[in-house]
């Protein structure tokens with residue numbers, strides 16, 4: 401998945417205020433899958449989401465899509481230590497991420513719903529309700545699977 405120079409610039413412009421925040425940089429300290437940090441994970445999901453939206457001409461709002469994608473796992477803890485093997489993280493972290501994103505960046509309803517529904521179908525009742533939410537939900541599944549396979 402290759403982005404054109406003008407697309408890279410576009411993506412950087414939208415995400416600069418988010419990426420420059422120390423709390424967001426903190427995601428580098430948490431492991432998502434294998435050796436992949438949460439920061440690198442959300443970066444991959446964001447780039448794939450942007451690419452899907454562009455190449456398939458889906459017409460999703462780029463700001464809602466990319467900020468939602470970048471903050472979809474903004475739960476700010478290492479789930480390997482806090483989960484205790486109960487699997488609760490899978491169900492709860494989308495809400496934690498959404499609440500953090502609201503309190504730190506004041507994101508709007510449409511971006512909130514992208515974050516809230518990204519774990520569907522695990523969170524059965526939180527069905528993606530916009531094209532941006534569907535794109536991030538699918539991109540996250542694809543990247544997570546790839547990262548999990550790579551670390552085996």
Ligand SMILES: [Fe+2]
Nearest residue numbers: 472473493518
């Ligand atoms: Fe997640």
Ligand SMILES: [Fe+2]
Nearest residue numbers: 441472473540
């Ligand atoms: Fe994720």
